[in-house]
Amino acid sequence: MKAVGIIAEYNPFHNGHKYQIEQAKQATNADTVIVIMSGNWVQRGQPAIIDKWTRTQMALENGADMVIELPAQCSVQPADIFAKHAVNILANLQCEWLSFGSEHPELDFNRLANIDLRRTVIDQDYTKSYAELIRIAISNATGEDVNAPNDVLALNYAIANLNNNHKMKLVPVKRNGANHHDLGLNDSGNIASASSIRKAIMDNSDSLDKFIPSSSNIDALENHVSWEDFWPLLKYKIETSSIDDLNQIYQMNEGLEYRLKKYIYQSQSFDEFLRLVKSKRYTYSRIKRLFVYTLLNWRKTDELNQEYVRVLGFNKSGRAYLNDIKKDVNIPIITKINKELSENELNFDVVSGRIYENINHLPQDAGKIPLIY
């Protein structure tokens, strides 16, 4: 059996994701589609709008054969670290192909990934994000402008894949019908970006049926969460932490703990706090990830690089594939979380799930077994 891997957040799952799965399957003729998906906290430093189980269900109903959770400590990370872990877990699962959405699938991502970034790194300008540094390096070397968000992510996957022993064939799929940052649902088609769907869900403003596959559980979208729901907890955490406490938080560098303490008391909402803490030096994603680390109490001394295969759900094909290859997987495969795991290897996921659960009131980890389709 041969598998194609997809790295996703499905925040939330929509027609564009369904289309990408179909295209990946068609282009590769794979037996199995394996999705590795962020859990309840996503790469850009925010809670997923809908919990991981609902998003898993939507994926399994629309072409995925198995959904694996990208551990929280791997998903709430800059794109390069996010990509490295996701690619490594898919490689461990012996995927033959790696498929991803891209604004410009005609780009030769392998060739771009091969460009030596070191010359740029030497002149590193701290006011620029890592993504921007990559963009400049590539532009200097090739004249190509890798700028669109999915192209940038794709490039990170390609670089991670290049550095991995088990190399997957890259299968870019043209993103269809919507730009990543489109915020309206006015398209004539039935594909809108996840950002615009999130906005519509939060605003309760548009009918979403057109943009989300009809087979999935649209009612579950009503139990949505956002950073504002966690604002009282984040505020409490920062207010009861000393500067020294905050300094122990992962990625709390360059005096950011003073900015957090300085602005917390005068902020009436998460958005206001985020705007006050933000400076030219940092992207919004960097700051929001720091807020996730603070909320979840991740510390500099914590081991945040553990990888495992946490199965959220599968169908017959996914299960057969996993049985087929599991002897070759050299990281733990986890289907049920016992007390031992919950207090050790999976502690970050379990805690991050409990904090999420305090808001959406649906069990995330304790006693859960994979969804079976």
Add this chain to the structure above:
Amino acid sequence: MKAVGIIAEYNPFHNGHKYQIEQAKQATNADTVIVIMSGNWVQRGQPAIIDKWTRTQMALENGADMVIELPAQCSVQPADIFAKHAVNILANLQCEWLSFGSEHPELDFNRLANIDLRRTVIDQDYTKSYAELIRIAISNATGEDVNAPNDVLALNYAIANLNNNHKMKLVPVKRNGANHHDLGLNDSGNIASASSIRKAIMDNSDSLDKFIPSSSNIDALENHVSWEDFWPLLKYKIETSSIDDLNQIYQMNEGLEYRLKKYIYQSQSFDEFLRLVKSKRYTYSRIKRLFVYTLLNWRKTDELNQEYVRVLGFNKSGRAYLNDIKKDVNIPIITKINKELSENELNFDVVSGRIYENINHLPQDAGKIPLIY
């Protein structure tokens, strides 16, 4: 000028408190009544039902000439430590008398306070509370049964006073009309216990006008808080803390951190959690104080014994008295909290006020000046 001191919580202020102030004034003929009052967190380990400013206002409108805040780290303590700090601050304020409510004002509290407790301490039975140990020692030595809650507190004041260089004359006032633990408002009189008034406020069940002086701001009682309001924060704190983190909390001894971790996830409310953590070994107050320490992040390494005179409000008489004696006060007198104080000496009060403020949305410390009547 001569002052009588009163140690109080006014949780909330009611006719019995007004009566006690009147009696204290009448019995002593003092020029000034100084009340030292717990702030937003009270001795038995819970948030005050109404914030300290409203309670200060009620006291000033009903006979008190000055209200001082007992620092949070002194108020959320077992009765003996609570008494020691409150008595010491009143002694610093050169009070001539110390007046308190008592079920049995005919008791000779000075004589009882002189009884050597050491014999009992040697046989200390850890299943008994400190109050009960005192009761047994006194019963053994004198045959007197000091059992009623205000008598026990009074005895603690008497012991603290005996150990203080500046000794105040004790002025017990007969508690009138209600037992401390009465939970109904069915009395024929106009005095009910604070517990029964709190219960009525929480249940929104009885008209309170009869039991609370008519001059005070009864509407303010609508902005009441309880432990359940802080439950999401306490739950979050325990869920994101490791066993080692919890072990650093003040008074987290004898493996209590394991009990907290064991029961937090299965508890749906503060009351349920409290009942699960409670064991024969501990009183409810001991456990609730531990929850306050955990919520407010007080640590074993913190210096929790600082005393100062934090003025919450006064009238002309109170102000004149303070001017008169301030040269003899050897702890800081604080009327306004600046940044320096807020980050250092007063940090515990300021943080405890901010956490309270997150629930009742009324400023507690930043920029506040004493109420002037």
